[in-house]
Amino acid sequence: MTSPRPGTRDRENATDTATAETGGAAPTEPPRDDEPLLRLRGIGKSFGPVQALTDVDFDIPAGQVTALAGDNGAGKSVLIKCIAGIHAPEEGQMWWRGEPVHIHTPREAAELGIETVYQDLALCDNLDIVQNMFLGRERVNRGQLDEESMEKAAKETLASLAVTTVRSIRQPVASLSGGQRQSVAIAKSVLWNSKLVIMDEPTAALGVAQTQMVLELVRRLADRGHAVLIVSHNMNDVFEVADRIAILHLGRMAAVRPAAEFDRQIVVDLMTTGTSTRMVKPPTSAE
């Protein structure tokens, strides 16, 4: 509601990033192994007779890109919706920065600093980039929209993410390419000083160059200190951008490990059967 707070925070973020970039892309908040940004333990969710998630343990550290992979129906969407506050898990517990939390609505998730970029982007084609980025959280000055401060903040956020391909941030989103639209959607999610950005298939509808653009943007988010959870079917994307890979199989967490400990075949095996004979380490070392 109040206008000045997000703006000042955003500016702080921008300067943080600047120093981080000059200092060799060190994350602003170094992830600690003992306390991840978000910790899930024993999460279970069922829809009537269908058990969508069973006893899922999952850690999401700050400053890293965590990829969530799994076959259709493995429970990826349900899991991210539990984190985003759309579904309430029936079992298990969540800790946000070490504090136990219960997220019941998307608004509560947003208040914690969890932003979700959905597959269909949730942008209004008829509004311009600034209007979309501030939609629902417009800054108001004496009853009037404060266009100047919003445009400035949007511009700074886009610049800090190196989204430089848009001609004018006052053009309607309808005139943007798919990659640019995705960039706007992602920039919108970081404008609010979010700490965890969840992305559902961010490259699904994009060409090669645009996929590259979005993946670099994802990388930059993590380098800024955000935790990024990215849901993807695309093995190329997963291996290119992810620091850690989590694989769901039939609602159970089959493995969560650093990306270096996987290869494509292992991931495919885990996605399709839940186990892999090619494993470098036994699955119990996952956590």
Next chain:
Amino acid sequence: MGNLDNLDSATETDDTAAATSALTPSEPSASAYMRAYFNRVKGGESGVLPVVAGLLLVSILFQSANSNFLTAGNLVNLLVQAAVFSLLAMGMVFVLLLGEIDLSAGFVSGVGGVIMAELVKPATGWPWWAAIAVGLLTCAAIGLLQGSLITRIGLPAFIVTLGGLLFWQGVMIKIVGEGGSLLIQDDVVNNIASGNLVPWAGWVVMLVIVGLYAISAWRHDARRRAADLVAPPRSVTLAKSVAALIGGAALVLLCNADRGRLVPVMGVPWVIILVFAVLALWTFLLGRTRFGRYVYAIGGNVEAARRAGINVAWVRTAAFGLCSLTAGIAGVVYASRLRSVSTALDGGTLVLYAVAAAVIGGTSLFGGRGKALAGVMGGIVIAAIDNGMGLLGFDASTKYMVTALVLLIAVTIDALSRRGKPALR
């Protein structure tokens, strides 16, 4: 930064407006600004250009057929005629922006006019302002009621307002009495549509309006420059202000010419000021407030609006309320122009003219695109066709058919311009 420029160059093919790059805030030259404007027009954001072109075309056609069309008397008469259509259409813009429609607006305006007439008649004896206020509030309440049915229960707007079209016609007839009419004897009410400002007052009001416009435009640009953002070049803003002054002066000159037949009649009609006031108010509401932004957002992508935390049901209900409120203003003007309200008021035709006017003015039937100004411009076109064909001696049947054709042309232009837009998913 800049390392991604080459990756997405496909979308930058006609990047003539490099000066307006999002991240290099430099003052664009006037010519670059105009080029960017023409690119936007080509891209389908044509604004009021088509309707202005249409208006010119209609004027030339009627003037060549009957030289009385472009006389001061007829043009002022035309603007007064247009006021009802323009007001109704401005209300309709609110619901069209949501991608909805309000078919009841014509008879809701009738109900507003009837209530006002009933309260202001000598037997009741209310003061004019109280009568008008109650009429308008009733209309707003009707709109909120219909809006609530649509948004809370989830009924289709088409059906609810089609029911409203019948129901409020019934209410109107009930109040007036079968086949009757209510005369209005209050001078203030009658002067809304038939009274004029004294000539010098017209000049003063025009200068004040143009001055306010120019000041707000300059201050807007100054704020953008102060915030280090791209602002239109000073020459363009100056040209716009001068154009507004010339347009305003032309309008006042036109209105101040003697247009009386027996006694001299001159001055700017009050109703033109009223239309300007409503236009300014609704333009502000739609363009500068959160509510207006949400109306556009809901019309563009209702799911995105909902996820952004916008109270979609409330905004939609309020839009129906505002549509009916504006229809009420139109009803008061309509009653004032006829100096009476009768059961002959054809709310069905009125509402279709209002939809036609809004669409002709450039409001999209698909939601998300349009302005209050579109309603005013479209209303003038509708009135021009109505007026011109009247001068040429055509009867109502031909008028209806021609108006319908103009509406079809406008919708076709709308659909084609959408097709011409780049990269609509």
